[in-house]
Amino acid sequence: MVDTQNMEKNTATQILDVAQEMVRNRGYSAFSYADISKQVGIRKASIHYHFSTKDELVKELVKRYREDMMRACDRISQSSLDLDQQVIQFANLYRNGLESQQICLCAMLAADYAVLPQSVQNEIQTFFQVAEDWLSNLLQQGSDARLWTCHPSADQEAKGLIAMLQGAQLLARSQTNSTDTFEQMVYPLLKAKFSKP
Amino acid sequence: MVDTQNMEKNTATQILDVAQEMVRNRGYSAFSYADISKQVGIRKASIHYHFSTKDELVKELVKRYREDMMRACDRISQSSLDLDQQVIQFANLYRNGLESQQICLCAMLAADYAVLPQSVQNEIQTFFQVAEDWLSNLLQQGSDARLWTCHPSADQEAKGLIAMLQGAQLLARSQTNSTDTFEQMVYPLLKAKFSKP
DNA sequence: GTCTATACGAGGATAGAC
DNA sequence: GTCTATCCTCGTATAGAC
Numbered sequence: 001m002v003d004t005q006n007m008e009k010n011t012a013t014q015i016l017d018v019a020q021e022m023v024r025n026r027g028y029s030a031f032s033y034a035d036i037s038k039q040v041g042i043r044k045a046s047i048h049y050h051f052s053t054k055d056e057l058v059k060e061l062v063k064r065y066r067e068d069m070m071r072a073c074d075r076i077s078q079s080s081l082d083l084d085q086q087v088i089q090f091a092n093l094y095r096n097g098l099e100s101q102q103i104c105l106c107a108m109l110a111a112d113y114a115v116l117p118q119s120v121q122n123e124i125q126t127f128f129q130v131a132e133d134w135l136s137n138l139l140q141q142g143s144d145a146r147l148w149t150c151h152p153s154a155d156q157e158a159k160g161l162i163a164m165l166q167g168a169q170l171l172a173r174s175q176t177n178s179t180d181t182f183e184q185m186v187y188p189l190l191k192a193k194f195s196k197p
Numbered sequence: 198m199v200d201t202q203n204m205e206k207n208t209a210t211q212i213l214d215v216a217q218e219m220v221r222n223r224g225y226s227a228f229s230y231a232d233i234s235k236q237v238g239i240r241k242a243s244i245h246y247h248f249s250t251k252d253e254l255v256k257e258l259v260k261r262y263r264e265d266m267m268r269a270c271d272r273i274s275q276s277s278l279d280l281d282q283q284v285i286q287f288a289n290l291y292r293n294g295l296e297s298q299q300i301c302l303c304a305m306l307a308a309d310y311a312v313l314p315q316s317v318q319n320e321i322q323t324f325f326q327v328a329e330d331w332l333s334n335l336l337q338q339g340s341d342a343r344l345w346t347c348h349p350s351a352d353q354e355a356k357g358l359i360a361m362l363q364g365a366q367l368l369a370r371s372q373t374n375s376t377d378t379f380e381q382m383v384y385p386l387l388k389a390k391f392s393k394p
Numbered sequence: 395g396t397c398t399a400t401a402c403g404a405g406g407a408t409a410g411a412c
Numbered sequence: 413g414t415c416t417a418t419c420c421t422c423g424t425a426t427a428g429a430c
Contacts, residue, residue: 045417054407115224121371163365167364188353231422231423240398242398246396251423
């Protein structure tokens with residue numbers, strides 16, 4: 001059995017990890033190969049061996065992020081939590097990010113959308129699509145079970161909720177006590193809308 | 198009487214106009230003095246005469262934006278519209294921006310928050326404060342008139358609504374038919390929450 | 395107020411040695 | 413895989429002429 005605790009991460013993974021933290025904190029235009037270089041401990045020319053261009057790097061970043069996100073959603077689906085608690089858990093993903101100054105990667109890149117290459121724009125669209133599909137399915141289940149109602153549709157509610165969570169992250173980070181502000185914005189609304197009667 | 202229609206805008210105003218469009222579209226790190234230079238028709242060195250540094254320029258930009266925003270809000274307050282329609286008008290400010298690919302200036306800068314100088318961060322905080330105060334006041338009026346109820350407070354509802362509008366703008370811009378997507382996310386929720394019984 | 399010229403660093407990217 | 417060395421462009425900012 002492999003010791004995953006003490007196993008060194010490979011360089012490509014380290015690069016993605018550092019890049020992700022930087023994009024989620026500063027955005028696409030405000031991080032550089034030089035920044036990654038310092039934190040990973042290799043020269044910036046070496047990064048090109050793993051990711052030929054910055055655009056390629058960010059494309060892979062979004063792809064990995066989407067897969068991670070889907071895994072996190074699946075864990076929520078497969079938990080034995082009540083449906084209303086699953087909605088809360090979904091919101092918690094955003095709150096937890098904010099606690100370490102991390103905005104959703106795709107919320108940051110949505111802000112940078114106009115300067116991104118087509119390949120990255122496509123990955124972002126896919127991210128929003130799969131996130132919305134997953135959440136829509138959850139909300140529809142709750143609607144079917146008569147726990148709440150969706151206006152005008154589970155799909156629209158899902159879009160609106162994701163928008164709310166991403167907007168709340170952005171707004172909260174400019175406030176002192178970001179996490180508190182986020183919680184006060186998000187959870188009362190969730191409880192009013194998606195709770196068992 | 199001055200002919201404001203045909204009066205040439207002064208250079209400083211032209212610079213701010215162009216800079217604003219660029220920040221709202223691309224973000225803080227992705228626009229440059231060279232970009233402004235081309236659109237205004239002066240050399241980039243000349244811009245420094247009007248705004249000594251980029252940070253100074255953006256600080257003035259946020260200040261002007263906040264004042265414009267407050268004027269727009271005051272026009273809504275002073276209209277004879279019903280309170281629920283005033284909420285719709287507030288949301289319309291965001292929809293109208295999106296129609297010309299323009300995200301709220303302070304939503305964009307909230308994404309760039311980590312790389313902004315303190316002076317600009319302060320202006321952004323003030324923007325959110327005054328917007329929230331204005332909207333909170335409106336929501337409280339509706340609550341007093343028993344048109345709707347605020348949970349847990351008008352202040353929290355105002356914060357949440359602004360987060361929703363800004364998040365919806367960001368999410369919508371990555372979709373085909375941005376404006377339609379925005380409207381479908383925002384207006385059903387507004388009508389459910391803030392409408393006359 | 396606006397210009398030219400220039401300084402100086404940072405940006406992404408490549409070539410070739412090891 | 414990682415290094416050094418280098419290229420070329422773009423970034424903000426300044427000095428000094430007009």
